[in-house]
Amino acid sequence: MVAGDYYRILKVKHDATDEELKKAYKKLAMKWHPDKNLEDPLRKEEFEAKFKQVSEAYDVLSDPKKRQIYDLYGHYPLNSQRFTKEYGGGNMKDAGVVESSLLCTLEELYNGCKKKLKVSRIVAPDEFGELKSVEEILKIDIKPGWKKGTKITFPGKGNQEPGFAPADLIFVLDESPHAIFKRDGNDLVAIQKILLVDALIGKTLNLATLDGRDLTIQMADIVKPGYELVILNEGMPISKEPGKKGNLRIMFDVIFPSRLTTQQKCDLRRILSDVYY
Structure with a gap:
């Protein structure tokens, strides 16, 4: 499925029983619950995204009616918004649009990329009155700098139900x-992360950029609380202004020593007592 296979997300087979679904959900929900991530706040968004995926998958597969629709139509009908209206002089209704999430890495959004997606969709009943499923490869050209929430529309490439025109796939x-x-x-x-000594005397930082370059940054300033180092033109490409980029902002987490010897304390007092603040 384009937006993520719910069975794969829960790590169960397509014929999984209700009990197997419940057991898988509890295990993954405990693993990815945001409250479980207490040691690494930088992974907060990752935990929230994973937990949301797991919860959504279980919500659909644990409901017999939703699961039946999902197995038949795929992800789209569950996320669709239908706005029906009559075509002039006809009785074919507009099925509106069908939206589906397309997950990209930050590297893909920085550099741009081309994606090929195989989608399955339901088309109108054939001459025997049976719904027909067709597969198609859609190509998407991700431009450098595109942001989360950007929409790519494929007119008439969504599911089609009896009496409705094919939905747009977004x-x-x-x-x-x-x-x-x-x-x-x-x-x-x-x-x-930076050691206290480096925060005081300076340090050379090496950072790998999203396009594979090695960025060398010479720190000369003392890192004070709230200090932010700004590297111009090393941020994300600006899609509407080719050739321009945002900035790279480096924030510091100063690591303090867990203990000091008496001699070290005396040496620090002697050295720092001559410093003008």
């Missing part, structure tokens, strides 16, 4: 969490 871009960077508009934000 993919809505979603962004998977990144291990290092977080997007903030056109900017990229990175949290950099």
Whole structure:
């Protein structure tokens, strides 16, 4: 399924029983519940996204009627919004649009990419009155800098029910969490852990960019609380302004020593007592 196979998300077979679904859901819900992520706040969005996926999959597959529709039509009918209206002089109604999430990595949104998606859709009954399922490969050209929420429309490529025109198929871009960077508009934000000594005397940082370059950053300033290092033109491409990018903002998490010896305390007091604040 384009928007994510609910069976795969719950890690169960297509003939899974209600008990197997419930057991799988409880296991994954406990693993990905946001309240379980207490040690790494940077993965908060990842936990929330995974938990939402698992909950949505269970909500559909645990309901016999929803599951039957899902097995027949795929993801689309469950997320569709139908706005019906009469065509002039005819009785064919407009099935509106069908929206489906398209998950992209931050690298794909930075560099741009081409995706080929195999979709299954239901078309109008044939001469024997039976619904027919057809498969088609759709090509999507992701432009550098596109943002979460961007919509790509394929007119008439959604499911078709009796008495309705084929629905438009719309993919809505979603962004998977990144291990290092977080997007903030056109900017990229990175949290950099740094030792207290480096925060005071400076350090050379090496950072791998989303397009595979090695970025060397020389830190000369003292890292004070709330300090943010801004690297111009190293953020996300701005899709409507080719050649331009946002900024890279580096925020620091200063690691303090867990203990100091008496001699170290004396040495620090001696050294820092001559510093003008």
